[in-house]
Amino acid sequence: MINNFTKQCQQSKLSIICEQLADISKDAFSVNNGNIPKWEAAIDDIKKYSKGKVDYQVPYLHIHTKDGDTDTLQQSLKLLMPWRKGPYQIGSLQLDSEWRGDMKWxxxxxHIQSLKGKSVLDVGSGNGYFTYLMALAGAKIALGIEPFLLFNYQFQALRTLMDNPPNAFVLPLKLEQIPTEPLFDTVFSMGVLYHQKDHLLHLQQLKNVLTNGGELILETLIIDAKYGEQIIPKDRYARMRNVWCLPSTDTLHGWLESAGFQDIKLADVTQTTPKEQRATHWIGDNTQSLADFLDPNDSNLTIEGLPAPKRAIFICQK
Ligand SMILES: C[S@@+](CC[C@H](N)C(=O)[O-])C[C@H]1O[C@@H](n2cnc3c(N)ncnc32)[C@H](O)[C@@H]1O
Structure with missing residues (x-):
């Protein structure tokens, strides 16, 4: 996988950082994680399945494999649960992830500039559902970075099934490990800001890796202005542990200005619904999802009594 990345990377604008990214990724994959043998065995089994071309047929990222032993394929893919991001279809097998990623896409x-020919960074890519869509939308290279190893294995499992895969890669990196070179034409940070203890640092790091005139797509949880400038959850938020900031859209606009972004536009605000985030049999033993994280008597509140999840998309330029 890393070799495929390096080959493609060297033919792109990112060539000066390829070796460094590959080295950090190799180190990340060589950690002592007891699950790795199980994940590698799953991928070895998946390799025995036929390959197919990939395209996007809403809502699925569809890999057109010839149907073989779908039950065995399903079992192997289930060794890589929970499948949060997707959905995917492999032959006739529908991998209905917890999230309907197509709704965010x-x-x-x-609202975004064309990705044709661009070098694109997808920060916090999960298993690469959006990274694949970025490559299918014409990016010269779409690099997803995702520190959680399981999601890297999910990405590889899917890539294994693809004939002539798009120029999308997911590496086990954090944004803070990307060399501070302004090389990416478009940077996506979707669902990541609220996980950062230092939101301004995250915005600064996003700006550092963007080319001058490059575009940032920032998607994150927000609150309505009536709740104040921002909420910093004391404990959990919608049962999530590490949520550090829920700004109003005005506050977030101010943060983007402070970080030095220009032409800041609020493209969308949408409350998350149980249609977009739902429990499916692909998420494993813990079968709770959004519907269980909301106040049973008021779906505008979380179970902790905070405003229910609403997400904003800001687009701005460096
Ligand atoms: C809520 S998920 C969002 C996934 C996807 N981007 C989406 O919009 O659906 C956030 C992901 O960001 C990753 N993440 C958190 N901090 C990060 C960082 N500093 N650099 C890169 N990824 C990070 C997490 O591991 C997690 O998988």
Whole structure:
């Protein structure tokens, strides 16, 4: 996988950082994680399955494999649960992830500059559902970075099934490990800002890796202005542990200005619904999802009594 990345990377604008990214990724994959043998065995089994071309057929990223032993394929893919991001279809097997990623992509795509020929960074890419869509939308290279190893293995499992895979890669990196070179034409940070203890540092790091005139797509949880400038959850938020900031859109606009972004536009605000985030049999033993994280008597509140999840998309330029 890393070799495929290096080959493609060297033919792109990112060539000066390829070796460094590959080295950090190799180190990340060589940690002592007891699950790795199971994940590698799953991928070895998946390799025995036929390959197919990939395209996007809403809502699925569809890999057109010839149907073989779908039950065995399903079992192997289930060794890589929970499948949060997707959905994917492999032959006739529908991998219905917890999230309907297509719904977010629909809100993002009409507002952004064309990705054709661009070098694109997808920060916090999960298993690469959006990274693949970025490559299919014409990016010269779409690099997803995702520190959580399981999601890197999910990405590889899917890539294994693809004939002539798009120029999308997911590496086990954090944004803070990307060399501070302004090389990416478009940078996506979707669902990541609220996980950062230092939100301004995250915005600064996003700006550092963007080319001058490059575009940032920032998607994150927000609150309505009536709740104040921002909420810093004391404990959990919608049962999530590490949520550090829920700004109003005005506050977030101010943060983007302070970080030095220009032409800041609020493209969308949408409350997350149980249609977009739902429990499916692909998420494993803990079968709770959004519907269980909301106040049973008031779906505008979380179970902790905070405003229910609402997400904003800001588009701005460096
Ligand atoms: C809520 S998920 C969002 C996934 C996807 N981007 C989306 O919009 O659906 C956030 C992901 O960001 C990753 N993440 C958190 N901090 C990060 C960092 N500093 N650099 C890169 N990824 C990070 C997490 O591991 C997690 O998988």
């Amino acid at each position: 629909d809100r993002v795509l009409p």
